[in-house]
Amino acid sequence: MLAGLLHDAHLAVRRTGNLPLTRGLKADMRDLTKDHRWLSLNTATVRRQGDLIAIIEACARHGIGAISPWRDQVAQVGLERAAKAVRDARLALSGYCRGGMFTGDRARRLEIRDDNRRAVDEAKALGASTVILVAGGLPQFSRPGSAASKHLSDAHAVAEEGIAELYEYAAAADVPLAIEPLHPMYAADRACINTLAHALDICDRLDPEREGGLGVAVDVYHVWWDPTVMAQLKRASGRLLAFHVCDWLVPTNDMLNDRGMMGDGVIDIKRLRAAVEAAGYAGHIEVEIFSQRWWSVPMDDVLTTAIARLKSAV
Amino acid sequence: MLAGLLHDAHLAVRRTGNLPLTRGLKADMRDLTKDHRWLSLNTATVRRQGDLIAIIEACARHGIGAISPWRDQVAQVGLERAAKAVRDARLALSGYCRGGMFTGDRARRLEIRDDNRRAVDEAKALGASTVILVAGGLPQFSRPGSAASKHLSDAHAVAEEGIAELYEYAAAADVPLAIEPLHPMYAADRACINTLAHALDICDRLDPEREGGLGVAVDVYHVWWDPTVMAQLKRASGRLLAFHVCDWLVPTNDMLNDRGMMGDGVIDIKRLRAAVEAAGYAGHIEVEIFSQRWWSVPMDDVLTTAIARLKSAV
Numbered sequence: 001m002l003a004g005l006l007h008d009a010h011l012a013v014r015r016t017g018n019l020p021l022t023r024g025l026k027a028d029m030r031d032l033t034k035d036h037r038w039l040s041l042n043t044a045t046v047r048r049q050g051d052l053i054a055i056i057e058a059c060a061r062h063g064i065g066a067i068s069p070w071r072d073q074v075a076q077v078g079l080e081r082a083a084k085a086v087r088d089a090r091l092a093l094s095g096y097c098r099g100g101m102f103t104g105d106r107a108r109r110l111e112i113r114d115d116n117r118r119a120v121d122e123a124k125a126l127g128a129s130t131v132i133l134v135a136g137g138l139p140q141f142s143r144p145g146s147a148a149s150k151h152l153s154d155a156h157a158v159a160e161e162g163i164a165e166l167y168e169y170a171a172a173a174d175v176p177l178a179i180e181p182l183h184p185m186y187a188a189d190r191a192c193i194n195t196l197a198h199a200l201d202i203c204d205r206l207d208p209e210r211e212g213g214l215g216v217a218v219d220v221y222h223v224w225w226d227p228t229v230m231a232q233l234k235r236a237s238g239r240l241l242a243f244h245v246c247d248w249l250v251p252t253n254d255m256l257n258d259r260g261m262m263g264d265g266v267i268d269i270k271r272l273r274a275a276v277e278a279a280g281y282a283g284h285i286e287v288e289i290f291s292q293r294w295w296s297v298p299m300d301d302v303l304t305t306a307i308a309r310l311k312s313a314v
Numbered sequence: 315m316l317a318g319l320l321h322d323a324h325l326a327v328r329r330t331g332n333l334p335l336t337r338g339l340k341a342d343m344r345d346l347t348k349d350h351r352w353l354s355l356n357t358a359t360v361r362r363q364g365d366l367i368a369i370i371e372a373c374a375r376h377g378i379g380a381i382s383p384w385r386d387q388v389a390q391v392g393l394e395r396a397a398k399a400v401r402d403a404r405l406a407l408s409g410y411c412r413g414g415m416f417t418g419d420r421a422r423r424l425e426i427r428d429d430n431r432r433a434v435d436e437a438k439a440l441g442a443s444t445v446i447l448v449a450g451g452l453p454q455f456s457r458p459g460s461a462a463s464k465h466l467s468d469a470h471a472v473a474e475e476g477i478a479e480l481y482e483y484a485a486a487a488d489v490p491l492a493i494e495p496l497h498p499m500y501a502a503d504r505a506c507i508n509t510l511a512h513a514l515d516i517c518d519r520l521d522p523e524r525e526g527g528l529g530v531a532v533d534v535y536h537v538w539w540d541p542t543v544m545a546q547l548k549r550a551s552g553r554l555l556a557f558h559v560c561d562w563l564v565p566t567n568d569m570l571n572d573r574g575m576m577g578d579g580v581i582d583i584k585r586l587r588a589a590v591e592a593a594g595y596a597g598h599i600e601v602e603i604f605s606q607r608w609w610s611v612p613m614d615d616v617l618t619t620a621i622a623r624l625k626s627a628v
Contacts, residue, residue, distance in 0.1 A: 138580055141564060151582060152541075183499070185569075187538075188562060189564050189565070194539055194540075195541070225499075227466075227467075227508070250503050251569075
């Protein structure tokens with residue numbers, strides 16, 4: 001009975017296609033030690049161990065409640081097949097990775113726009129609660145072949161323009177967009193939006209009336225260092241569309257692919273989760289780990305560990 | 315004659331032992347293509363190629379105007395010998411590296427305090443214009459052996475307390491302190507002060523009347539990504555005690571030791587230098603490159619390249 005209710009709550013989050021705010025969910029339903037269906041698996045976490053169908057089956061087997069798949073993984077098995085597998089497994093989608101990479105030569109503006117519109121269409125077909133947006137860094141890295149530039153403030157402007165344009169399209173499709181600020185070490189090559197403050201400034205400019213459909217994705221890996229993070233999480237209330245967890249390892253041996261399993265690093269994840277939930281977020285908690293180490297571990301072991309750590313370290 | 319004037323200006327910057335503001339220096343004296351005596355070499359840049367005496371001799375040989383030595387390099391050759399070598403070479407000291415690492419077990423508070431007071435004393439003996447402060451990250455990394463913690467906000471508080479206490483001592487000794495915000499990727503293990511805004515907030519709290527002797531060191535490597543950097547540099551007017559340059563490489567293969575030579579990366583150094591100078595900074599431009607690559611190049615070649623890049627890329 002309780003399991004059934006929880007299950008319905010999970011699917012409700014998915015079906016609303018909008019802010020996964022509390023919507024009557026009781027606080028005690030967020031006891032992660034009792035219900036790991038609040039766990040979502042970002043499918044990049046086990047991308048080397050199997051294709052999307054294998055990942056979906058594994059998540060269902062482990063009682064994980066949601067996934068957040070990547071476009072290339074969906075494309076590999078086909079959009080329809082992916083959507084059917086998700087439905088059959090009764091999984092929610094806590095996000096779709098990813099739109100963005102807005103920065104590029106002006107001549108490629110339509111190509112970039114259309115690429116992002118396709119991401120929105122795919123997210124809708126899959127029933128994802130939001131499209132995760134990674135802004136793009138300097139144009140030569142975001143869209144290889146674009147003219148090299150050192151003008152980061154130009155990149156800021158182009159990214160915001162791209163978000164503004166996509167927001168119109170996504171709103172019409174009823175697919176929320178979540179701007180994910182990435183850690184400042186990715187400013188050059190991945191995302192020139194590197195703080196929650198910057199992402200929320202953009203939300204305020206593009207959605208001043210808080211009509212919805214535009215918000216932020218908060219990943220502890222990207223924001224934990226920020227001395228203003230608690231204030232910004234409070235400010236983010238009503239705009240929190242996704243919450244991602246992993247851990248920061250010391251030392252970190254690779255800027256991209258050395259993220260840690262929750263509990264293995266230095267991030268005070270519980271404190272950040274409490275702040276996110278205090279600000280009204282009650283959606284899935286998504287585990288997203290890019291790690292050579294975890295990619296070399298069998299998929300079932302990764303999921304077992306993630307579930308255990310959700311209970312002990314999140 | 316002009317050379318003599320410039321030389322005196324350089325030494326004046328050093329002798330004031332205070333803010334290296336314009337003090338009557340004309341704007342055209344900052345033409346780096348004509349006068350590379352504005353170049354300072356952070357001696358870590360060639361630490362593997364020779365000891366401090368060898369570095370000082372090389373800088374004099376290349377007409378470099380200043381150095382910023384590290385405590386271990388000074389200790390290796392002896393403080394008195396280092397001070398004499400600096401004087402004999404008529405070099406200014408654009409900084410002394412480094413004080414800080416304030417975070418550690420409370421039981422070690424006096425040890426940390428005294429360690430930092432010695433840094434101030436050494437800086438004074440050497441005639442350095444400022445002591446560079448690196449805050450320290452989580453205590454277990456800043457002061458190994460300290461109890462492990464994930465409480466970054468505690469580290470913020472302890473670091474600020476440490477700066478406040480050292481400021482009294484340094485002010486009495488007439489040695490300015492420069493808080494250097496480090497890139498956020500060093501928050502865990504090196505410095506929990508990661509933005510100019512945070513460093514300037516501390517300056518405002520500890521020196522609300524702007525009596526001087528406390529300011530910031532701006533390194534392009536640490537701040538270039540920050541969307542608020544131009545506003546913060548403006549705000550830093552009167553508190554700019556040091557300006558460091560190198561470059562951000564894409565990809566960056568090592569978080570600590572893969573910094574680039576100016577011009578080899580993506581930082582718009584000229585723009586940042588213009589902002590720093592518009593805010594009143596007219597001290598040395600310090601090249602600080604931690605790089606396995608440049609440590610493997612003969613010292614004279616590194617200096618020749620740095621001088622050329624100062625003229626073309628800074």
